[in-house]
Amino acid sequence: MNSFWVILTGALVASSCGLLGCFLILRRMAMLGDAISHAVLPGIVIAFLWSGSRETLPMLLGAGALGLLTVFLVQLLHQNGVKSDAAIGVTFTALFSIGVILVSQYTQQVDLDLDCVLYGEIAYVPWDTWEWAGMDMGPRAVWGLGGVFLLSLLLISLFYKQFKVCAFDPAMAAAVGIPVVLFHYLLMGLVSLTTVASFESVGAILVVAMLVVPAATAYLLTDKLHVMLIYSVIIGIISSVLGYALATWLDSSIAGAITTVTGLLFLLAFLFSPRYGLVVRAWHRRTMRWDQQTNL
Amino acid sequence: MNVWQLLQDPNTQWVLAGCILLGVSSGVLGCFAFLRGRSLMGDALAHAALPGVCLAYIVSGSKSIGLFLIGAAIAGLIASYCIAMITKHSRIKEDSALAIVLSVFFGFGIVLLTYIQHSNQGNQSGLDKFLFGQAASLVGDDVVAMIVVSATLLLLTTLLFKEFKLLVFDSGFGRGLGYPMELLDGLLMLLLLVSVVIGLQAVGVVLVAAMLIAPAVTARYWTEKLGIMVVLSGCFGALSGVLGTLFSTQAENLPTGPVIVLAATCFFLFSLVFSPSRGILFRFISFLKLRQKVLQDDVLQALYERMESDHAQMPYQLRRGYTVESLAAKSGKRAASVQQALSALHRLGLVEPAASSPTADSWTFTSAGLKAAYELVLNRRLWDVYLMNEHHYQSLSIDLNQEALTTQLSPSDLEEMLHHLESYNLTPKLTENNMYAGQLQTSKQGGIS
Numbered sequence: 001m002n003s004f005w006v007i008l009t010g011a012l013v014a015s016s017c018g019l020l021g022c023f024l025i026l027r028r029m030a031m032l033g034d035a036i037s038h039a040v041l042p043g044i045v046i047a048f049l050w051s052g053s054r055e056t057l058p059m060l061l062g063a064g065a066l067g068l069l070t071v072f073l074v075q076l077l078h079q080n081g082v083k084s085d086a087a088i089g090v091t092f093t094a095l096f097s098i099g100v101i102l103v104s105q106y107t108q109q110v111d112l113d114l115d116c117v118l119y120g121e122i123a124y125v126p127w128d129t130w131e132w133a134g135m136d137m138g139p140r141a142v143w144g145l146g147g148v149f150l151l152s153l154l155l156i157s158l159f160y161k162q163f164k165v166c167a168f169d170p171a172m173a174a175a176v177g178i179p180v181v182l183f184h185y186l187l188m189g190l191v192s193l194t195t196v197a198s199f200e201s202v203g204a205i206l207v208v209a210m211l212v213v214p215a216a217t218a219y220l221l222t223d224k225l226h227v228m229l230i231y232s233v234i235i236g237i238i239s240s241v242l243g244y245a246l247a248t249w250l251d252s253s254i255a256g257a258i259t260t261v262t263g264l265l266f267l268l269a270f271l272f273s274p275r276y277g278l279v280v281r282a283w284h285r286r287t288m289r290w291d292q293q294t295n296l
Numbered sequence: 297m298n299v300w301q302l303l304q305d306p307n308t309q310w311v312l313a314g315c316i317l318l319g320v321s322s323g324v325l326g327c328f329a330f331l332r333g334r335s336l337m338g339d340a341l342a343h344a345a346l347p348g349v350c351l352a353y354i355v356s357g358s359k360s361i362g363l364f365l366i367g368a369a370i371a372g373l374i375a376s377y378c379i380a381m382i383t384k385h386s387r388i389k390e391d392s393a394l395a396i397v398l399s400v401f402f403g404f405g406i407v408l409l410t411y412i413q414h415s416n417q418g419n420q421s422g423l424d425k426f427l428f429g430q431a432a433s434l435v436g437d438d439v440v441a442m443i444v445v446s447a448t449l450l451l452l453t454t455l456l457f458k459e460f461k462l463l464v465f466d467s468g469f470g471r472g473l474g475y476p477m478e479l480l481d482g483l484l485m486l487l488l489l490v491s492v493v494i495g496l497q498a499v500g501v502v503l504v505a506a507m508l509i510a511p512a513v514t515a516r517y518w519t520e521k522l523g524i525m526v527v528l529s530g531c532f533g534a535l536s537g538v539l540g541t542l543f544s545t546q547a548e549n550l551p552t553g554p555v556i557v558l559a560a561t562c563f564f565l566f567s568l569v570f571s572p573s574r575g576i577l578f579r580f581i582s583f584l585k586l587r588q589k590v591l592q593d594d595v596l597q598a599l600y601e602r603m604e605s606d607h608a609q610m611p612y613q614l615r616r617g618y619t620v621e622s623l624a625a626k627s628g629k630r631a632a633s634v635q636q637a638l639s640a641l642h643r644l645g646l647v648e649p650a651a652s653s654p655t656a657d658s659w660t661f662t663s664a665g666l667k668a669a670y671e672l673v674l675n676r677r678l679w680d681v682y683l684m685n686e687h688h689y690q691s692l693s694i695d696l697n698q699e700a701l702t703t704q705l706s707p708s709d710l711e712e713m714l715h716h717l718e719s720y721n722l723t724p725k726l727t728e729n730n731m732y733a734g735q736l737q738t739s740k741q742g743g744i745s
Contacts, residue, residue: 025388030395031336038502080568080576085391086335086513093506094561097554100503104551206406209399216392246407253410259403266396270386278385 005126005139007244010258012145013198014210014236016152020191021215022228026167027187031085032074033211035092036188037195037204039070041099044196049106060144060196067192068185070095122202122254141197148197152190156229159183164225202255209259210236217266220273235265302545314434314442315537315556318498318507321446321491323533324453326508327515327526329488331464335512336391337376337485339505340398341492344375346405346501350412361438365493372489375401402501429500431541431552442494449487453526460484461522499553507533510560517571536560588640591629593672595637598627599647599661600669604726617650617658641665666726673724675701681716689713 024033040063047062070091077087125141156163165173166183174180191211198207218231243258250257271279302308322338329335348371352363375397382393453460462470463480471477488508495504515529540556569576602618620638624631638659641647646665650658661669678701682689694704702710717723 025392028389028391030389030392034339034395034398077568081574082513082568083330083333083335085333086330086509089335089339089505089509090513090561090564093503093509093557096502097506097557097561100551100554101558104549206399206403208395209403212392212395213400216388216396219388220386250407250411251414252407256403256406256410259400260407263396263400263403266400270382276386 002126003244005142006122006254007241009122009125009139009141009145010202010240010244010254011237012142012149013194013202013207014214014240014258015233016145016149016194017198017207017210018214018218018232018236019149019152019156019229020187020194021211021213022218022225022232023163023167023187024191024211025215025219026225027170030212031088032071032188033191034208035074035088036067036070036192037207037211039092039095039099040066040192040195040199041096041204042066042102044199045099045102045106049102060193063196063199064189064192066095067195068189070192071185071188144197148190148193152194155186155190159186160226163187167225202258206255206259209262213259213262213266214239217262217269220266220269220276223275235262239265302542308541308545310436310439311431311434311552312538312541314439314498315431315541315552316534317439317442317446317537318491318495319511319533319535319537319556320530321449321533322495322504322507323511323515323529323531324450324526325484325488325491326510326512326533327522327529328453328460328464328484329508330512330516331522332484334488335509336394336505337379338488338492338508340379340394341372341375341489342496342501342504343398343405344371344401345369345493345496346402347371347408348405350405350408353412354408361497362441365441365496368493368496369489371401372493373486376485376489429496429498429503429551429553431498431544431556434498438497445490445494449491452483452487456480456483457523457526464522499556503553503557506557506560507536510557510564511536514560514564514567517567517574532560532563536563588637591633592637592641594627594629595623595634595641596646596665596669597673597676598623598634599659600666600673600724600726602626603661604724607726617660619658623659670724670727675699677717677722677724678702678713681713681720681722685716 021030021033024030043062043064043066044059047058050062051058073091074084074087077091078084082090125139162173162178162183165176165178166180170180173183194211195204195207198210202210214235215228215232217235218228221231222228239262240258243261244254246252246261247254247257269277271277274280303312326335326338329337345368348367348369349364350367351371352367353359355367356363378397379390379393382388382396383390388396459470459475459480462473462475463477463484467477467481470480492504492508495507499507511529511532512525514532515525518528519525536556536559539559540552543559544550544552544555567575570578572578599618602622620631620635623638624634627634629637638647642649642659645662646668647659648662648665650660682694682701689709692705692709694701698704705713714723
């Protein structure tokens with residue numbers, strides 16, 4: 001049963017990240033996802049100190065606010081003439097430093113482990129259960145992640161067309177009257193929520209992996225956005241299952257193993273994707289040359 | 297313990313020296329990375345170093361700092377090679393490639409780290425220090441190694457300064473000159489990697505990127521010259537190192553790395569606001585000044601044009617003043633801002649309250665003001681003519697960003713344009729000379745030339 005919960009958690013993380021990651025990749029904001037996942041740390045600590053408990057809601061609010069603040073600051077610096085990559089770098093490292101300092105100052109009150117912040121511990125998920133009306137409702141993380149996943153799914157399917165146009169051609173989106181900035185912040189808000197919900201189980205860096213790697217793999221496999229979304233979710237789920245197996249075999253961090261598996265899947269797609277794979281394209285070139293020679 | 301006593305402590309001296317060296321070398325190399333648009337590369341390289349450190353431990357079984365750094369450097373090299381491969385051979389863009397390599401390498405590093413921890417071979421407690429860094433644990437040997445490494449870095453950067461400058465600003469031109477740009481790019485990446493690796497121990501994986509970015513961005517605010525920028529950036533890095541170390545020794549349980557990063561961020565924020573040429577404050581002030589000048593010009597023009605049309609109709613009733621309201625209506629501004637502009641112009645000696653006015657609140661030009669307004673209106677109307685017939689004047693190569701048009705024209709072109717202006721009946725007709733004279737003889741040449 002515990003394995004089931006762990007795999008389910010991993011799959012939920014992978015699915016919600018996979019959905020959002022596609023848009024991040026298309027809008028060339030992969031590193032913004034990285035920045036958000038680091039910068040939510042002070043939000044979590046402040047929410048922790050303020051509410052005095054590990055309740056999910058204040059944490060989601062605190063981290064969501066910090067995530068949006070990050071996006072806002074990056075935008076602000078960019079508007080004031082700082083290159084966007086430097087703006088991202090300065091913002092997230094500053095916020096992360098504040099977070100680390102807060103943790104080390106309030107180390108007695110804050111039951112947060114910095115290592116855990118960075119790479120999470122998904123193996124503890126099944127024991128942190130949520131009791132409601134005296135009934136054991138299963139792990140709290142699963143509920144939190146499930147909620148965030150459903151929210152992302154709902155918003156993306158409701159505004160699919162708007163998100164799509166914004167992702168491919170923001171200028172055209174603005175021209176046809178789509179509030180581009182609103183959708184930008186909506187997407188970033190969802191990314192922050194997902195980051196926080198995944199935080200305890202997989203940690204900051206591995207959220208980035210789940211956000212970017214499955215989506216990039218899917219991007220190598222298809223040219224259609226809706227297919228890409230589906231592939232991305234499927235690849236995420238496959239990696240969480242295989243990653244769990246790898247982790248049990250090696251007796252290592254589950255989240256790290258899941259990331260390693262996504263990396264391997266990406267490598268496979270990079271080499272053997274039917275249209276964009278390195279090996280496949282080399283093969284095509286060879287057969288083409290061969291055809292030419294026989295035709296001559 | 298006060299700061300002076302602290303500086304006597306040899307332990308603090310080592311830590312301080314280490315942080316200063318880190319600040320200088322990453323500040324200097326960060327400049328090139330920043331200008332090359334590779335600011336986040338440092339972040340990726342730092343994360344990618346983790347599996348290298350773990351593998352070095354697994355292979356050697358010892359906790360030698362030197363081996364760790366070599367392992368980290370090799371892993372970083374592989375990572376930068378992967379990033380280059382992914383961007384070159386697939387349709388994935390550089391930012392996604394960075395994020396992919398960063399997270400996958402780090403994830404793999406975590407797998408190795410936990411594998412080592414769980415397999416319990418010997419004492420592995422030093423390994424996770426690399427995650428967040430521990431400047432306080434820097435000892436003499438580390439600092440000596442850092443001195444050697446950063447001296448080499450600085451020497452190489454100085455020797456190759458011109459080449460790197462080419463690489464950063466115009467690598468295509470450099471290739472044209474016959475420099476091996478690919479090789480130089482690789483070398484720059486290698487130097488960047490080394491500076492990241494020596495930073496790992498002090499500030500850790502996550503924050504080492506900040507030491508590359510923040511000082512460089514800060515220095516960019518104060519100069520336009522690469523040489524000065526590199527020196528400034530090194531100084532900012534060193535200062536952040538000093539401040540961070542000193543602050544973190546003042547309070548209990550304050551980690552050095554994050555404090556150094558926050559110090560660097562404070563320098564950046566200060567420059568962002570107060571830099572004399574690019575700062576927010578400066579640009580806001582010059583924006584306000586510009587807005588005021590435009591307002592004053594508009595008011596001058598409104599007053600001039602009111603006078604001009606009255607003069608055309610009733611040439612003998614001049615020197616009558618014009619009220620704020622009528623000028624506001626003419627220029628389309630709010631009366632309050634017109635009033636403000638008029639008092640500013642009055643201080644400049646360009647307008648004065650009309651002597652023989654029926655109401656107290658009415659204004660007219662001084663003679664200097666009339667001259668200034670004439671120049672202004674002429675310039676603006678010439679611009680109108682130029683823009684209306686842009687195709688006609690294309691050969692003149694006018695800079696649209698300059699304010700004055702007349703200075704950009706040769707006498708014959710000016711003559712032609714004035715002629716053109718006349719044909720629209722737009723020549724400013726009010727000058728000091730004809731102020732009291734009879735109605736101006738308007739020439740009747742019609743038609744557009």
